[in-house]
Amino acid sequence: MMIREKMLIGGNWVDAGDREVLEVVNPATEEVFAVCPKATRDDVEAAINAANEAFPSWSNLTPFKRGEYLRKASEIVRSRSRDIAEMMTMEQGKPLKEAEGEVIKGADILRYYAEEGERVYGRIIPNAEANTESRVIYQPIGVAAAISPWNYPIELLAWKVGGALASGCTIVAKLPSETPLSPLAFIRCLIDAGVPAGVVNALVGSGAVIGPMLLESPIVKKVAFTGSTAVGKDVLKNSADTLKRTSMELGGSLPMVVCKDCDMEAAVAGAVRRSFRNMGQICIAINRIYVDEAVYEEFLERFREAAEKLTIGNGLTKECDLGPMCTRSGVEKAIEHIEDAVKKGAKVVCGGKRPEGEEYRKGYFFEPTILRDVNHSMLVMTEETFGPVVGVMPFKDIDEAIALANDSVYGLAAIVYTNSLSLAERLAREIDAGNVAINNVDAGVINAPYGGWKDSGFGHEHGPEGLYEYLNIKHVRVRYL
Numbered sequence: 318m319m320i321r322e323k324m325l326i327g328g329n330w331v332d333a334g335d336r337e338v339l340e341v342v343n344p345a346t347e348e349v350f351a352v353c354p355k356a357t358r359d360d361v362e363a364a365i366n367a368a369n370e371a372f373p374s375w376s377n378l379t380p381f382k383r384g385e386y387l388r389k390a391s392e393i394v395r396s397r398s399r400d401i402a403e404m405m406t407m408e409q410g411k412p413l414k415e416a417e418g419e420v421i422k423g424a425d426i427l428r429y430y431a432e433e434g435e436r437v438y439g440r441i442i443p444n445a446e447a448n449t450e451s452r453v454i455y456q457p458i459g460v461a462a463a464i465s466p467w468n469y470p471i472e473l474l475a476w477k478v479g480g481a482l483a484s485g486c487t488i489v490a491k492l493p494s495e496t497p498l499s500p501l502a503f504i505r506c507l508i509d510a511g512v513p514a515g516v517v518n519a520l521v522g523s524g525a526v527i528g529p530m531l532l533e534s535p536i537v538k539k540v541a542f543t544g545s546t547a548v549g550k551d552v553l554k555n556s557a558d559t560l561k562r563t564s565m566e567l568g569g570s571l572p573m574v575v576c577k578d579c580d581m582e583a584a585v586a587g588a589v590r591r592s593f594r595n596m597g598q599i600c601i602a603i604n605r606i607y608v609d610e611a612v613y614e615e616f617l618e619r620f621r622e623a624a625e626k627l628t629i630g631n632g633l634t635k636e637c638d639l640g641p642m643c644t645r646s647g648v649e650k651a652i653e654h655i656e657d658a659v660k661k662g663a664k665v666v667c668g669g670k671r672p673e674g675e676e677y678r679k680g681y682f683f684e685p686t687i688l689r690d691v692n693h694s695m696l697v698m699t700e701e702t703f704g705p706v707v708g709v710m711p712f713k714d715i716d717e718a719i720a721l722a723n724d725s726v727y728g729l730a731a732i733v734y735t736n737s738l739s740l741a742e743r744l745a746r747e748i749d750a751g752n753v754a755i756n757n758v759d760a761g762v763i764n765a766p767y768g769g770w771k772d773s774g775f776g777h778e779h780g781p782e783g784l785y786e787y788l789n790i791k792h793v794r795v796r797y798l
């Protein structure tokens with residue numbers, strides 16, 4: 318049965334009516350299983366106006382009251398995690414267990430920001446003059462726009478909704494076209510928790526239509542964008558006329574440095590998880606691995622063995638490590654990067670093709686792929702593949718490893734495996750990235766700032782920094798008479 322979803326404008330769930338619809342495809346079967354209305358220009362305007370009208374009363378609530386709504390929504394998300402996860406697996410492809418983990422993370426993010434909202438303290442600064450002081454207070458910036466992609470449909474939205482609502486902002490979210498269903502179900506939890514009409518609005522449809530309208534509107538004061546660097550640059554240009562506050566979580570090309578003194582088992586496990594999880598469709602997926610030449614062959618062999626053990630399937634019906642990729646174009650890009658590398662001298666260690674067997678006849682399935690004998694003339698080592706493909710090359714010394722890691726326009730995150738404290742410290746300082754994970758592969762934790770350097774963007778999500786993105790600073794100077 319075809320699912321017919323609605324979008325949310327000013328507290329009303331709006332169906333397609335005579336609007337155009339957007340079709341949602343299950344990447345494991347290539348079947349269209351749902352449709353959503355596509356927002357028209359009038360819909361976008363109505364959503365912006367609704368958020369604007371809701372702003373005075375929402376921003377005047379105490380952070381404790383706003384926190385109550387967010388906590389309640391968090392509980393509702395948790396209680397519906399299985400149903401929402403099934404929807405996510407059907408539209409995005411990730412296995413059910415992973416999808417459920419993401420939904421629960423969405424619930425945790427709402428709870429975290431409910432609490433962080435209560436900790437916006439301001440400060441008092443003594444003045445040179447007697448009886449005079451400076452106070453610094455923080456006030457919500459106004460209507461925020463959230464634009465996010467399909468790889469983590471709920472988590473990336475929750476970072477924005479959590480920060481905006483906790484700080485007293487209202488929000489218009491432009492949901493990813495490939496995966497609108499699970500984010501809509503997540504937003505429904507906020508409405509069911511009693512969040513007043515207009516505080517959250519959710520639009521589905523063309524980024525090229527909705528995006529510029531949100532960005533050019535003088536009512537919208539802030540945009541939180543997660544997506545590719547190319548679209549991010551357009552977002553920035555379109556935000557210039559209204560001098561919008563922007564936070565830009567963009568693409569990456571993540572280096573992993575494997576030192577010869579590391580715990581090899583841990584390094585291999587980390588490499589497998591962070592290269593191939595979610596089919597490499599993670600902004601902080603490992604794209605390039607640099608291994609000390611003394612352990613290069615050992616690492617490659619163990620990495621291949623572990624990668625070949627990963628199970629692939631339709632994550633809705635089979636317990637597996639990897640589902641299909643989300644889109645056909647994603648598979649095509651992965652193949653393009655592999656072919657480019659092979660043409661320039663790389664060798665395929667494993668993968669490089671669609672898995673064999675009847676269950677993979679349809680769907681955007683692809684085997685986890687390791688390339689060796691790679692160099693920086695190849696796309697796989699310089700551009701973001703956003704697929705299950707990773708290049709591995711040896712380095713002679715740490716200076717070379719750092720130079721290779723930094724030889725990129727991107728600077729989102731890096732991963733280092735070593736047992737030497739001084740090497741870990743040096744690599745953490747000298748790699749140009751907003752996040753460095755040492756002896757682990759999870760650079761993003763909810764209460765620490767997460768953001769990119771260089772072409773990976775600027776601004777932060779997660780942590781108190783993620784909340785301050787939605788707050789204006791005001792200096793109040795008082796003389797007591």
Ligand code: NAD
Pocket residue numbers: 464465466467468469473491492493494523524525527528529543544545546548549551552565566567568569599600601701703729769773
């Ligand atoms: P994308 O840039 O194509 O799209 C992102 C969002 O922008 C979508 O909702 C899309 O509809 C919208 N959009 C498209 N055109 C627009 C326009 N002109 N104006 C405004 N919005 C527009 O990205 P994608 O391919 O969907 O997602 C993958 C990218 O996202 C990768 O580059 C990945 O690294 C990046 N990403 C970054 C982070 C991070 O935290 N840094 C996290 C996840 C994904």
